[in-house]
Amino acid sequence: MAIEKGNKKTIRGWMMYDWANSVYNLVISSAIFPMFYEAITKNNGRVEYINGNEQIIIEAFGTEWINTSLITYVMAIGFFIVAILSPILSGVADYIGNKKMFMRIFCYVGSLSCMCLYFFEYKNVELGFLFYLFALIGFWGSLVFYNAYLPEIADKKDHDRISAQGFSMGYIGSVLLLLVCLYMVLNGESLGFEGSEAARTGFLLTGIWWFSFSHIFFFRIKEKRERKKITGKVLSSGFQELKQVYLEFMKDKQLKRFLPAFFMISTGVQTVMLVATYFAAKEIDWIDEASKKQGLITSILLIQLIAIVGAMLMSKVSKKIGNIKSLQLIVFAWACIVIWAYFIHSPTEFYITAALVGLVMGSVQALSRSTYSKFLPETEDTSSYFSFYDVTEKIGIVLGLFLFGFLEQITGDMRISILVVGLFFVLAFILLSFVPKDKAEKSL
Numbered sequence: 001m002a003i004e005k006g007n008k009k010t011i012r013g014w015m016m017y018d019w020a021n022s023v024y025n026l027v028i029s030s031a032i033f034p035m036f037y038e039a040i041t042k043n044n045g046r047v048e049y050i051n052g053n054e055q056i057i058i059e060a061f062g063t064e065w066i067n068t069s070l071i072t073y074v075m076a077i078g079f080f081i082v083a084i085l086s087p088i089l090s091g092v093a094d095y096i097g098n099k100k101m102f103m104r105i106f107c108y109v110g111s112l113s114c115m116c117l118y119f120f121e122y123k124n125v126e127l128g129f130l131f132y133l134f135a136l137i138g139f140w141g142s143l144v145f146y147n148a149y150l151p152e153i154a155d156k157k158d159h160d161r162i163s164a165q166g167f168s169m170g171y172i173g174s175v176l177l178l179l180v181c182l183y184m185v186l187n188g189e190s191l192g193f194e195g196s197e198a199a200r201t202g203f204l205l206t207g208i209w210w211f212s213f214s215h216i217f218f219f220r221i222k223e224k225r226e227r228k229k230i231t232g233k234v235l236s237s238g239f240q241e242l243k244q245v246y247l248e249f250m251k252d253k254q255l256k257r258f259l260p261a262f263f264m265i266s267t268g269v270q271t272v273m274l275v276a277t278y279f280a281a282k283e284i285d286w287i288d289e290a291s292k293k294q295g296l297i298t299s300i301l302l303i304q305l306i307a308i309v310g311a312m313l314m315s316k317v318s319k320k321i322g323n324i325k326s327l328q329l330i331v332f333a334w335a336c337i338v339i340w341a342y343f344i345h346s347p348t349e350f351y352i353t354a355a356l357v358g359l360v361m362g363s364v365q366a367l368s369r370s371t372y373s374k375f376l377p378e379t380e381d382t383s384s385y386f387s388f389y390d391v392t393e394k395i396g397i398v399l400g401l402f403l404f405g406f407l408e409q410i411t412g413d414m415r416i417s418i419l420v421v422g423l424f425f426v427l428a429f430i431l432l433s434f435v436p437k438d439k440a441e442k443s444l
Helices: 008-030 032-044 067-096 099-119 122-147 156-186 197-220 232-251 253-283 289-321 323-343 347-375 382-411 414-432
Strands: 046-050 053-060 063-066
Touching: 008 032, 008 099, 008 122, 008 156, 008 197, 008 253, 008 289, 032 053, 032 067, 032 122, 032 156, 032 197, 032 253, 053 067, 053 122, 063 067, 063 382, 067 099, 067 122, 067 253, 067 382, 099 122, 099 197, 122 382, 156 197, 156 289, 156 347, 232 253, 232 382, 253 289, 253 323, 253 347, 253 382, 253 414, 289 323, 289 347, 323 347, 323 414, 347 382, 382 414
Parallel strands: none
Antiparallel strands: 046 053, 053 063
């Protein structure tokens, strides 16, 4: 059954996957898991001073690591795996006309792995990292197929608005579950939880939420083309599909020039977002552990709530000045924020930084997705086209995380790492200047 563009029921169903999976991004990537990880490694590792900076050293996989360096390496490995898998599977998905099947597989792997994070304890830390790795692969792997539906469900003129609304839905849903998880963590003893059980129960609820609400998307979205059986020939046909899209892709100046800029944007934005909580826990001068926990919670909620406003605001701004100029404005703001972050030490300064990050976080993600979808030609191979977008994003994240972890491992100073990441925003701003405008799309 063909997808009817502009159908409100279909669009709401599409946005519900943002509602479903964004709890991973908040609870696991940004909030509860980073605090949980910092606590268990601090309680079980040893303190060592590297270049005058206090670091937590843990043993895992037969060697010793700075705790935050190890988690960034694990994330980098996960993103590298996604970058390899997504173009292959997207080519196959377009050939057999079944994006939803692959999206469902990644969704199930990710949500079930979140549930298994309940068993993450220091005594089996390697197993815990494995669950964390598969949760990451499931989340990001599903997005290439999810994003590919945007040009199928809506006209180009509506892409900015719908993309922003999807991210806003995700922020609202994830904040609701986060509040439940925070209540359990802050009142764990009175609720009968022992040790880290309250946080680990939050991971279980995250997986259940993601798994359950994703089925609204799977029910509402129908495949566009007649499905072909999966045979031994399908993989080679998938590569041919991808090769053909690549040849078409290379003829399009907008796409060729936008992706390098997007690469720089992703490297900077996603690295900052993935390490922000770890940075705040280590580098901000909190009064004590209680104030640190309260401060991190406050800042995370602040980011999510302001991100809703930022995403919707920039969708309106893009109508006035165009997508590319809007992205340049956001990227310039990111560069300023990162430079500012290098100098901050007090909780008040961190709250200001968190508010600024919230304002540009949702807007850059939503606008990047909708801008790329506008550049696409009329095609049925949306998964293959979005695989280039997805791989660009993931390789950028791999580079950013590896660079961040490597610099911290050799210098013992997160501030140097965060400042170097800021260079990617400067390069992104420059590269966006070379993206040509389409005469038929004045809004770009």
